[in-house]
Amino acid sequence: MPYKIGLISTHGTGKTALAGLLEGELKRRGLEAIALPEIAQEARKRGLPINEETRLEAQIWILHRQFAQEIDYAFPRPSGPRYQVLICDRGPDNYCYLACRFGEDSYALNMTLGHLKKFPYHRLYFLPIVENNLADNKTRSLDHSFQREIDKLIRNFLQKHRLEFIELPQPKKDDHFRNAWLKLILNQTLTDLNYPSSYFIS
Numbered sequence: 001m002p003y004k005i006g007l008i009s010t011h012g013t014g015k016t017a018l019a020g021l022l023e024g025e026l027k028r029r030g031l032e033a034i035a036l037p038e039i040a041q042e043a044r045k046r047g048l049p050i051n052e053e054t055r056l057e058a059q060i061w062i063l064h065r066q067f068a069q070e071i072d073y074a075f076p077r078p079s080g081p082r083y084q085v086l087i088c089d090r091g092p093d094n095y096c097y098l099a100c101r102f103g104e105d106s107y108a109l110n111m112t113l114g115h116l117k118k119f120p121y122h123r124l125y126f127l128p129i130v131e132n133n134l135a136d137n138k139t140r141s142l143d144h145s146f147q148r149e150i151d152k153l154i155r156n157f158l159q160k161h162r163l164e165f166i167e168l169p170q171p172k173k174d175d176h177f178r179n180a181w182l183k184l185i186l187n188q189t190l191t192d193l194n195y196p197s198s199y200f201i202s
Contacts, residue, residue, distance in 0.1 A: 001074055002083045003193055004120070005185065006091035008165070009127035010150035011140035018127070018178055018185075019087045025186050026085055029199050033085040036073060039065045039094070041139050050097070051141040056105070059098035063108055066094055067115045074119065085189065091124065092116055092163065096153040113161065122192060124165035125185055126158070 005022070007015040019035035026033035039062045040050050048058040066088075076082045095112040098105060129151055141147070158165055166188070168181045183201040190199050 001119075002086050003122050003189065004070070004074070004086045004088065005189065006088045006121040006124040007127060008091050008093040008124055008154060010093075010129060010147050010154060012147055013127040013130060014178055014181075015089050015127055018181055019089045021177065021182050022087050022185055022189075025182060025201070026189070029190070029195070031084045031193075032081045033087060034073060034083050035087040036069055036089060038089040038139075039069065040090075044139050050139070052101070052143065052146055054097065054101050056098070056102050059094075059101070060108060063094055063098070063111060066090060067111070067119070070115075071119060084193070088121070091121060092157065093150075093154045096150055096157055099157075100150060100153055116161075116163070123185075123188060124158075124163065125181075126154070126165045126167040127181070128168060128170055130171060 007019055009015060016038060023033050023035040042065065043050055043058060043062050048061060049055055050058060050062075070086065070088060073083055073086055092112050092115075095108055098108050129147060157163075166184075168184065171178055171180060187200045
């Protein structure tokens with residue numbers, strides 16, 4: 001099984017950009033890595049409602065697709081690369097969007113916790129809300145109160161289910177490309193995979 005990284009948080013914190021940067025840095029070091037996209041974008045393209053106006057079936061669909069995608073890329077394929085590192089744009093935090101709208105759902109919760117147990121992440125990284133960082137990407141809500149509500153639900157979910165995670169620090173104002181986050185995750189990944197320090201970002 002490949003080494004699996006989960007980038008989790010409310011929307012608008014920079015997960016997708018960070019996943020792409022991390023994929024590039026790992027590939028530059030000779031590792032077969034891939035950043036798996038957030039499923040909410042696919043849901044939006046299919047006409048499924050998300051964010052504050054989502055429907056239960058839409059959120060169930062997102063959870064199924066997210067976890068199926070992770071399983072799909074975890075196993076060797078007849079053709080193509082055998083990935084050493086999967087970088088997941090989201091993970092168990094997707095459940096919190098469902099819970100925000102509909103409350104606890106036993107089916108979705110059991111699916112989420114079951115996936116975490118059967119196909120665990122080696123590391124979960126929690127991205128904090130960065131002030132005034134809600135950009136209109138045509139997918140997620142621009143409501144700051146909704147963003148903060150999801151942040152709180154994810155934190156409560158992680159605490160309630162005793163999920164280990166590393167919270168990334170607030171970036172400095174001049175760190176536009178989140179180099180501190182990239183360094184922390186890259187070096188931790190290479191450490192876990194027993195790569196020498198010459199591969200690290202200094």
